Amino acid sequence: MSSNPCLASVVAEIADEVGRMTERGDVARYIPELAHVDPRQFGMVVVDADGRVFAAGDSDTPFSIQSISKVFTLTMALGMIGDRLWQRVGREPSGNPFNSIVQLELERGVPRNPFINAGAIAVTDVIVASHQPREAIGEILRFLQSLAADRRIVIDKTVADSEKRTGFRNTALANYMKSFGVIERPVEFTLGVYFHQCAIAMSCRQLATAARYLAFGGADPATGRAVVTSERARRINALMLTCGHYDGSGDFAYKVGLPGKSGVGGGIIAVAPNTASIAVWSPGLDRAGNSLLGQFALERLVKRTGWSIFGP
Incomplete structure (x- = not known):
């Protein structure tokens, strides 16, 4: 100190x-x-x-940093496709719980902002678009290690597996967005990366x-x-x-x-x-x-x- x-x-x-x-x-x-x-x-x-x-x-x-990771993946996605990201994700407060599906139904699969779960999944899909899932996970992890100047940062595999086993709501959100073309990669690819980014410790x-x-x-x-x-x-x-x-x-x-x-x-x-x-x-x-x-x-x-x- x-x-x-x-x-x-x-x-x-x-x-x-x-x-x-x-x-x-x-x-x-x-x-x-x-x-x-x-x-x-x-x-x-x-x-x-x-x-x-x-x-x-x-x-x-x-x-487990969980949704804090969304700030860093948003930074990465904006670096990849710039303001075109806002064609797939909004910028307005949601007023609903972070895992709500209600607004997706009303707004034709476009998430209200990049920090609710649906929006963050759409952002992750942008990162996965130019990588295989394992490579995308590595890119996210290396980005955080670089920012923190600390190579010891890792993914907690136990937390990632726990999220995958119980992530039914996130799976529903991703599939709903997929039906509107907001998610472009296979849902299991994007969700796999999303669960791992949230499990970074x-x-x-x-x-x-x-x-x-x-x-x-x-x-x-x-x-x-x-x-x-x-x-x-x-x-x-x-x-x-x-x-x-x-x-x-x-x-x-x-x-x-x-x-x-x-x-x-x-x-x-x-x-x-x-x-x-x-x-x-x-x-x-x-x-x-x-x-x-x-x-x-x-x-x-x-x-x-x-x-x-x-x-x-």
């Missing part, structure tokens, strides 16, 4: 507050492997513009590092390497703000005021533009499928730092 006393103490104080809380939410049980995760765990990492790391709790414990430290390009205009400030254009980074951030927490996105924007993306593994990434990238993790979820204590921690961080994009 850096010696910066202000941010270091803020992160430590938030972790201490979280440790005293008794209400911790419920772990995701519809994926059997996630049902066994200890809900008492909590990690938090902030990486500032100078690359200094402020960490607390279980910050180096890998966990990362720590808060790795995630906060991987998300730095979104906080700093599309480039990694440590190397100056451009990951995406500044315009594309801004647009990905806009989608995270409006759609990143499913039907809890409005509440997250109201309380936290930062672009962010959650996953049912209990993780959340958030970015304070031109200031810091943040990752928090606590496995217990609220009713919308977002980390209960992760949201609490981010709300406290923003109140103490004034980092909300809407002002202090």
Whole structure:
């Protein structure tokens, strides 16, 4: 941890507050492997513009990133086909649970946004289009390893198998989109890659590092390497703000005021533009499928730092 006393103490104080809380939410049980995760765990990492790391709790414990992966596959798909992606996926908040099929039926198979399950499956289909499934999985994994500057990031095969065995709703979503031509590759190919990307295991430290390009205009400030254009980074951030927490996105924007993306593994990434990238993790979820204590921690961080994009 850096010696910066202000941010270091803020992160430590938030972790201490979280440790005293008794209400911790419920772990995701519809994926059997996630049902066994200890809900008492909590990690938090902030990486500032100078690359200094402020960490607390279980910050180096890998966990299943689940839907956080959708931010990175969206980045990859936009790099492959650009704005043509928006012919297959919308950009509007859903207002429905992340695995809902209702809007697909009303909107002729076009998912409302890339962060609900249907939208993320359509995005993954773009990546699979130019690869065999095994190659696509490798590309996604290598992209995250590069962003995090850490080759130790792996896919949790047990979680991937667990998702495949129980992913009936996702299979229904993919088949429905296939009937409208939104999914172009064989459904089993696209879903196989999707289940594996969601099963990637990362720590808060790795995630906060991987998300730095979104906080700093599309480039990694440590190397100056451009990951995406500044315009594309801004647009990905806009989608995270409006759609990143499913039907809890409005509440997250109201309380936290930062672009962010959650996953049912209990993780959340958030970015304070031109200031810091943040990752928090606590496995217990609220009713919308977002980390209960992760949201609490981010709300406290923003109140103490004034980092909300809407002002202090």
